[in-house]
Every structure is written in C-alpha cells, then in structure tokens.
Amino acid sequence: MSGTFLGMPAFPGNAAAAVRDSQLRFNLHKATRTIRGKRAAVVGELPDWGELRAAGKEIKDHTLRNLDRYLLQLEEAVTRAGGRVHWAADAAEANRIVAELVEATGETKVVKVKSMATQEIGLNEALAERGVTAYETDLAELIVQLGDDWPSHILVPAIHRNRSEIREIFREKMAEWGRAAPEDLTDEPRALAEAARLHLRERFLSSKVAISGANFMIAETGTLVVLESEGNGRMCLTLPETLISVVGIEKLLPRWQDLEVFLQLLPRSSTGERMNPYTSTWTGAAEGQEFHLVLLDNGRTDVLADEVGRQALRCIRCSACLNVCPVYERVGGHAYGSVYPGPIGAILTPQLHGMTRATPASHGRGISELDASLPYASSLCGACFEACPVAIDIPEVLVHLRAKAPHPRSERLAMRAAGWIFDRPVRLARTQRFGGRLRRFVPGRLPGPGAAWTDTRDIPDIPAESFRDWWDRTEGSTR
Amino acid sequence: MRVALFITCVNDTLFPGTGRAVVRLLRRLGCEVDFPREQTCCGQMHVNTGYPEEGTRLARRFVDVFAGYDAVVAPSGSCAAMVREQYPRLARAAAAASERETAFEREVAEVAPKVHDLSEFLVDVLGVTDVGAYFPHRVTYHPTCHSLRGLHLGDRPARLLREVRGLELVPLPGAEECCGFGGTFAVKNPAVSAAMCADKVHNVMATGAEVLCAADNSCLMHIGGTLGRQRSGVGVMHLAEILAATEQDAPFPAGEATGGRAGGAR
Numbered sequence: 001m002s003g004t005f006l007g008m009p010a011f012p013g014n015a016a017a018a019v020r021d022s023q024l025r026f027n028l029h030k031a032t033r034t035i036r037g038k039r040a041a042v043v044g045e046l047p048d049w050g051e052l053r054a055a056g057k058e059i060k061d062h063t064l065r066n067l068d069r070y071l072l073q074l075e076e077a078v079t080r081a082g083g084r085v086h087w088a089a090d091a092a093e094a095n096r097i098v099a100e101l102v103e104a105t106g107e108t109k110v111v112k113v114k115s116m117a118t119q120e121i122g123l124n125e126a127l128a129e130r131g132v133t134a135y136e137t138d139l140a141e142l143i144v145q146l147g148d149d150w151p152s153h154i155l156v157p158a159i160h161r162n163r164s165e166i167r168e169i170f171r172e173k174m175a176e177w178g179r180a181a182p183e184d185l186t187d188e189p190r191a192l193a194e195a196a197r198l199h200l201r202e203r204f205l206s207s208k209v210a211i212s213g214a215n216f217m218i219a220e221t222g223t224l225v226v227l228e229s230e231g232n233g234r235m236c237l238t239l240p241e242t243l244i245s246v247v248g249i250e251k252l253l254p255r256w257q258d259l260e261v262f263l264q265l266l267p268r269s270s271t272g273e274r275m276n277p278y279t280s281t282w283t284g285a286a287e288g289q290e291f292h293l294v295l296l297d298n299g300r301t302d303v304l305a306d307e308v309g310r311q312a313l314r315c316i317r318c319s320a321c322l323n324v325c326p327v328y329e330r331v332g333g334h335a336y337g338s339v340y341p342g343p344i345g346a347i348l349t350p351q352l353h354g355m356t357r358a359t360p361a362s363h364g365r366g367i368s369e370l371d372a373s374l375p376y377a378s379s380l381c382g383a384c385f386e387a388c389p390v391a392i393d394i395p396e397v398l399v400h401l402r403a404k405a406p407h408p409r410s411e412r413l414a415m416r417a418a419g420w421i422f423d424r425p426v427r428l429a430r431t432q433r434f435g436g437r438l439r440r441f442v443p444g445r446l447p448g449p450g451a452a453w454t455d456t457r458d459i460p461d462i463p464a465e466s467f468r469d470w471w472d473r474t475e476g477s478t479r
Numbered sequence: 480m481r482v483a484l485f486i487t488c489v490n491d492t493l494f495p496g497t498g499r500a501v502v503r504l505l506r507r508l509g510c511e512v513d514f515p516r517e518q519t520c521c522g523q524m525h526v527n528t529g530y531p532e533e534g535t536r537l538a539r540r541f542v543d544v545f546a547g548y549d550a551v552v553a554p555s556g557s558c559a560a561m562v563r564e565q566y567p568r569l570a571r572a573a574a575a576a577s578e579r580e581t582a583f584e585r586e587v588a589e590v591a592p593k594v595h596d597l598s599e600f601l602v603d604v605l606g607v608t609d610v611g612a613y614f615p616h617r618v619t620y621h622p623t624c625h626s627l628r629g630l631h632l633g634d635r636p637a638r639l640l641r642e643v644r645g646l647e648l649v650p651l652p653g654a655e656e657c658c659g660f661g662g663t664f665a666v667k668n669p670a671v672s673a674a675m676c677a678d679k680v681h682n683v684m685a686t687g688a689e690v691l692c693a694a695d696n697s698c699l700m701h702i703g704g705t706l707g708r709q710r711s712g713v714g715v716m717h718l719a720e721i722l723a724a725t726e727q728d729a730p731f732p733a734g735e736a737t738g739g740r741a742g743g744a745r
Contacts, residue, residue: 011668012669019674327668327675330675379660379661379662379672380624396568399526399565402529405529407530415530418533423540428488435492452669453665457676458707463495466492467486468514476514
C-alpha cells in the first residue's frame, strides 16, 4: 500500500485521540446515521435481498476460485477490443507502468476518477515524484486533495468534514489548483457544488489523460464498469485521449449477466439508492481513444491463499460495514491508517500487507504495529457481517487474524496463566476462593493495566462465595 | 428432562447470584438441574483474543463434560454463541491439521446444538413464556450482540419479560447497538469502548428505567460499571434474576438496598 500512512502509531492511540475530537464525532455521528437509515430502508424493501446477497457471494467465490482462467479471458477480450493489458505484481510496478504510460503521451497533468486501487498504491504521490500532477475530480476526493488531507471513508472520503469546513478549504485552496472559488461562496450545498463544477469543468476540458479504477470487470466481454453519483467520472472516461485504468484482480466477474446482481447490491448498500445515478461501461479502446488496463495484485494472491481470510476479496467497496460500525462511527477513518478503514479495512489492510512475514509492502520489516492492532479494532458485535452485501463474515476473519498477529509478552503470560487455571476445576475454585478473601481490599481504581477498566467503570463486587462453592455446599437446594 | 447448567466462568466467579437464579427458575419449571463440576470456561476469551490453541483445549474439555445431557443451559448469549458458532470452526481447523481429530469434530457436532441460552431454552425447548415471575419494576432490555446477531434470540427475552407480573418493560432506544464491551476489546481499546458505552448509558437513562436487563453479565458488568461510576442509580440485572423473582422470593425485598450491582457507590 502507499507510504502515506506509514509510521502511524497503533490503532488504540489513534482512536483515543479521535474520540476526543468533538467536531469529528459530531460529523461522523450525523453522516453515518443518515446513510445507515437510507440503506436500511432500501434494503428492507426488497423481499429477495437474502437471495441477492447469497448470489453475490457465490458469484464472487466462484470467480476467485477460477481467477487464473477468468483473468486470461479478460486479457484476451480487452486486447481484442483494442485495449492494452499490463500486469502489476505490486504497487511499485503499477506506479511505474502508469507513469511511463503518462510520460509517453508527453502530458504532465492527468485527471482522475475516484479510485481506491490508485490510492492503495499511492499513485498520486508516485506521479508527483516524476513531475506529473494528478487532479482528483470526485467532489469528496477534491475536498481531500485541496485540504491536503487523507480520505477517511471508502465512499465518502471527506465524511469527516462538514460543509463550513469545506467552504473554508475551497476558499483557501482552490486558486492554487486552478479556478478560484467565488468571493461570496457560502456553505450551502448547492453553492459548494457549483464552485466545484466550475473548477473541475476547466480541468476536464483541458486534460488529455485520465486515470480510473473500476468497480467491475467482465471477463467474457472485456468490459469495465464504473459506478458514481456525480457524472465527473463519465467526463474523465470519455473526454481525454488516453484512459488508464488500474484495477485489482479481484474486481472480476465472469459474465455480463452477473452485473444484474451487483447493480442491485452495490447502490443500495453504499449510497442507499435504488439505482446508481451514473453507471459507465466501456469495452477496450473507444474510437480515437487509447486504453490501458493495469491489473493489480499487490498482495491479493497472498490473501487468496488464506482459506478463511480470502473472503475479504469478495468486497465490492460499498462501505456499508463502515456506516454500521460502532467503532468507525466514533473514531472515523484516519485512525485505521489505511485507505481502507472500518471493519473491511481492519481485515483487508493487514492481509494485503502480509500478516506474518516481511513483504515488500512492509518494507521488509514484518508487520507494523498499526497493522497488528487492526484486527483488534472491533468489539466483534457483528453489525458489519449483517450489513455486508456479499456476506463477508468480518468477525470470523478478525478472530482468525488475531491468532496470527504478534501478541505482547505480558498478554501471552496472562493468557497462559488463565488457560492453566481453567485447565483444572480445582485450580479455578482455589483462584475464586483467593479472590473472595481479597474482596475487601480491591481498590476502586486499579493500577497498571487494570486502569484501562477502572478509568471509566466501577468493578463489580467480588462475591464471598463462587457459584461452584455454593453448589458444593447446598447441591443447589437453597438460595 | 436432564438439564446441565453451563454456568460460564464469569458468572461462576463474579455473578453466582445469576447461577442460583437459573437453578431456582428451572426447578420451579420442573427440570432436573445438574451442575457438572468439571466445567470451567468455554474458551471464548482465548479464541477471540487470538489464542486458539488454549481455546481449543477448553473446547475439548467442554464437549467431554457436557456430552450425554439432553440439554445444556447457559445464562449467557455470548458463551452459548461461542459453542454453537465457533466450536465447529475450531473442530474443523483441528481436523484439517490432523486426521485423528475427527472424533472431536463429531463430539462438537453432537453437543453444540444442545447448548441453549436461557431464553431459547425456556421458549423453544420448554415452550413457556409465563414463568410465574413477579417483579414490580420499570425495566429496559439491552439485546447483547451475540444474543442478537449470533443466536438470533429475537423477541424471546421480551416475550418472557412481558409475562412477568408487575414488570413495566420500556423500549431501549438504539437497542441493537453494541455497548462497547467486546471482551478484551474493553481494555485493548478502552477509549472507544468507553465512547460506545457513553451512548448506551445515555439511552438507558432516557428510558427512565430502574433496572437494565440483559442476557449477558459481561456486557452488564461494563454498562453497569459505567452506570455505577456515574452514580446514575440505575441497577443492572441478568434476565435469569428477574425471571426467578416471585412475591415470596424477591431479589431485593422492600426496604433493602438493591445491592452492589446497582448504580451505587462501591
């Protein structure tokens, strides 16, 4: 993944700071609950949602099991339609391919369709190093780019910003990147959107190269599909002379017909809409246009090798799991230190980076402290699994990854001690009696690691007699 | 019917009153209740914190101890869900690692479906919703995550509570949202856990209830501990304790303080 978030401290520290940010808490509370309500309403009205969800899961699983075959089929179809297919094993290779393609056009400016894959590989930063400026054209990505900020949500990258903050960003930063915001800009959504429209329109009309991702790729036809709400993506896909699409290899679907399922699942799960506003599809190179498809692995085949963890590759980036997550709602996306935040990020990011071994993405250092903490960034409440349109059992994968994560020594010792006590009922009974004798001496505020509990909560009274001792004494016959 | 009580380590150690209430209630309903002395812990803490080896060892103990009973009743949605949802996974992993492990997989397949949370056992197995309880208090119910999304208890607890004489059941706003306990999550991510509980406590207070009820004492320890720290005066009680209460056998007789688990000073 990109170097953008490298060196961030572990999740608990990031989260502790985030929960104290009143503005962030207010913005997130409002936004997540609004989307949550919309999604629940449009999902609830479909009598066959469960079947659609099962179909989505099956199609994705089938594709992943036969990924090698379908990828070759896709390559052939895209090539036949006049496109060129490039294979990128990791972020560095993908960035190099894209940079060279841009350089070959002689351009130093490119427009971008909102894309998670290009953020994952840090494409904008890599292009900047080679003198190419990438302009984000999705409204929310524009806000993030102008604000020199990081995205904090898969679908709504600027969810942590409210409209008065956006107005300030536009007024201060738009002129540096192109057409300035009007002097009398208000924080009315219509005014903000109009300022962005005018700013971006100039960009669309003057750009000769566009870079996109894709929501889906169809193996049988070689068609790529982008779903968006603003029409900016369609401008990028159609106006420039050269189009370069960077797509993760798991975005594949075997047949055109499979879109039927996903075009129902995705909009209802992501924006809470019945139908997606702008759905663009293209097959190979359109007339007069050059088209390149960069197929990105970047850790995906390693994820595929993990029997439990591979279900994360079913993800269609709808972000329903973020919107329903009680942890995400309170800390926002930045705390996860990845372009993939929330529950799906907590299982995807550490897997893409490699849970147990040193990978190029982890710069040979093995798993980072942040990545190791991500599988624990959940109370395992299960709301994400329930909301996931392709039935990724996120709690199952979290628990699976926790077993692979490195554990602190003190925790290992405590867990071993607990295991030893639970291994024999007599040991448990002795421990309980010992605790019962100390009950009067337990302070209300515990020192050391116990403070993590008693900082905000009382501890329960330790009973004088455990249940098993009561049973032994009475055979359960009295109170 | 020969029923084994799976008390769970948390109840055994910290909340024996809940276990006593289950015994009283089930005997009142005509069950023969046994407490297999060899039981300890289901292994949930180990598995969910990333120690599946220790967890699997405890799972083996569990299926050995509880084999041969008609039903196993646990006053904990979370621990019952652990056995029913996660034991088959542990057994599959063990079987994948060694061919001799098919016996464990078989035992899990036999024992796990017989493990019920208390309200499932009452409503589905015994077929009762009126258990003859009396509890003249205003109560709100928090459906814990594992009982809601793991076991799919649905409205079973509410149906049981509605039949309790004198009890006024008030709906809890945002009931289906996690309280932030999450086992070791509560201490590994204490800030987020507390932030989640702040909202839960706010919603509990908004109901005006005297008592917050749930099917898991671990979640109640977290919410109750926060209610207590704030001196809110709202008590917490396990569902079993309310269902066991009768006029003759009140959990806190008139004139007596509701005790250490209510939101008072320690």
